[in-house]
Amino acid sequence: MVINLTQPMSDPGLPVFRAISSHLTGYSEVDLEGTGMLTDYFTTLMKEQDHEGIRLFLLKAEEILRLHLSDAIEPAIIRHFIELPATASRPNTPFDEISYQGLAQRITILWYTGVWTTMNWLGKKSQPDRTAVISARAYQQGLIWLTAQTHPAGAKQPGYGSWSRKP
């Protein structure tokens, strides 16, 4: 076997992606890893989003995560990833943040539903929206099913009569 040493063994962005995903979804990093989708979603991100945008997003995420305390992290996430650019409190979005506007939301939707959407609810529209389930596994591993205290429709079936009991 030949190991290509020019390729990094793991992407340094992955731990940051995992950690910020945990804050975005409300699920622990272990829960997220347990879906088996971490690498797939990171790859989806790299494929779907411009790389400069991702780089800046992860840099900002890293900066936010360094705050450590969750009561500091949350407001920072809101300020940098969630707030709409045109709110009264922030009439001007910093230039570097424009490149990843909506990305945190897309990542959250991806974890919950397995769907990647280019939908831009921030008011700018350059291309028609595209919304797609990225894979059969992604659908089945959506966090939404666990959140709703059930299982993905059509998979991981809980067995005869399970529906007649409280979960």
Place this chain on the structure above:
Amino acid sequence: MKDTEYDAVIVGSGVAGAIVAKTLTDDGKKVLLLDAGLESGMALEDDRAYQMQMSYLDRFYKAAAKAPNSPFPNLKNAPSSDVGEAMPVEMMDPNTGYFVQKGPLAFGSDNWVGPGGTTQHWLGTALRMLPNDFQMQSMYSRAVDWPFKYLDLRPYYEMAEYEIGVAGEVKDQQLPNIGPDYFSDGYVFPMEKIPQSYLDYRMLAKTQDLPIDIDVGNGQRLKHTIRCCSTPQGRNSFPNKNYKFKGVTWDRQARKLTLIAADSTYQPVGSLWDDDIGQRCEGNASCVPICPVQAKYNALKTIKRAKVRHPRLLDIQSQSVAYKLVIDPGSKKIDGVKFKRYDSEDKRTYTEGVARGTIYVLAASAIENAKLLLASGAAKSSDQVGRNLMDHMCFLTWGTFPEPVYPFRGPGSTTNISSFRDGDFRSIHTAWICPIDNWGWGWPSFSPGSNVTKAVMEGDFGQKLRQKLEHDLTRQVLLHFECEQDPQPENRVTIDSKYKDRIGNYRPVIHYDASNYVKEAFRIAKLVSDQIFKVNGITDRSSYTLDQAAYWEYQGNGYTSRGAGHIVGTHRLGSNPGTSVVDPEMRTWDHKNLFLAGCGNMPTLGTSNPTLTMAALAFKSAEAILKQLEG
């Protein structure tokens, strides 16, 4: 020279065609089954059947909208409609999609053209019609009477329940005005009832026997006691040890079909690829559009039984789209079915052929049967072909239960409100059945996915998002009032040479509207729903808006109707050749050797999901075909 190779040529492999094929081959008749779908889909056994199911499932998982046809290929050479296309008629482009919708309302139901037909995506609800459904004109001066009564159809219902494998509880079926002979003495369903859901029990606590007394306007009050019952379903549970039958056979002496007495316990029919799989419903909560383990009946199970028992009597020819009947100008008998057999899914190339038999049976769905008859100029003497298109017009109400009821589990519905299925009100508004749904707001608002998008768009993330979703999703409840549509001659399927598919076959042109008889039912249903929501503490979240496909305003309020997928009525049976297309045995009045099978035969719809009635009628017509073949 007349080449009569087959006793019968059957067009369509759904439940109606499958039952006729099986019944005829069981009596030694030679049958050709023409199917428009892909050859690969006609996989009846072992690994091929398993691989086919896996490909359907994979397509379902990846579909952005899990619509009824989402797991199945929509073929350009044999298209199916897609409810996802439905929108207000004026917004639809007649040059796209399959149905050409002329309105004024959009027709919001689909069927699937392919192996097993729409039983691939049906929910599995297997209800008999009620006695008064067969005599709407004499009882309520509405619609038409059937040419026979409920009791005449009862033996065939029993055959249908055997063939489909219905799980249910007879004593739960306390239905309005059914009389003591609705079930025959000592009758039980083949399998025990499917357990009712936790959500059902929470709803039943305050809804069962709820007295209603409401002002419905015009100085009238509605007094009613709500009754709910468990829903019989075509999905596997535990065999009922007291079930008495093991099959259906042609009794030569008596010249009729009879059920065969069983000497051992009923055996549920498992999946096509492994009979040990699918012996019980496993709670996949995806019956529509696909049961992954095939615990839910589909027509390929019937075709498989026929093919395994009689490999040389049943020929199945796939990828063959019937497009015209050959009519003998003298005798008016059918002399062949012309078909186009396409080469592959991707290519538009095909070869033409003619299938010949003694008897012809069209079992291609209410819409496809009508289309084929119209394209052939067949059965036209009453001018009823394509007319009286009906569906259950569904009025949905949804809300938030005060506590978690844990939807998105189990079969789509396991309990229904049955007390409005018949009553004197039918002279004023239509009857309805109201299933209590187990899948949250999935139908009206694409939950749970849409809840995520909405919450995220509103700025929620992290723990707050997770808690909000859990709170909201576990409390979702949905009722849908399936209102019986009355037959209207102008609700119809027609054809127009302007609109054809890729290989030159007609696309159905659909004219569709709701009568005030139905609209009044929607109005009353909302008042009833309000009462049910009130006593249960449910916060109403229903909304009906102009941009929805079938929206109307009636007496100052807006309502949206949704299709049930119960497409019936386009070639109704009757006792009068002037007002019906087929006779009570489902033989066309105009062509002695042409039988029609399927929901198109139904003169009225009642409040039952029509599959079980279609199956019962298929046995009845198979019996008539055997009589005719045996002289």
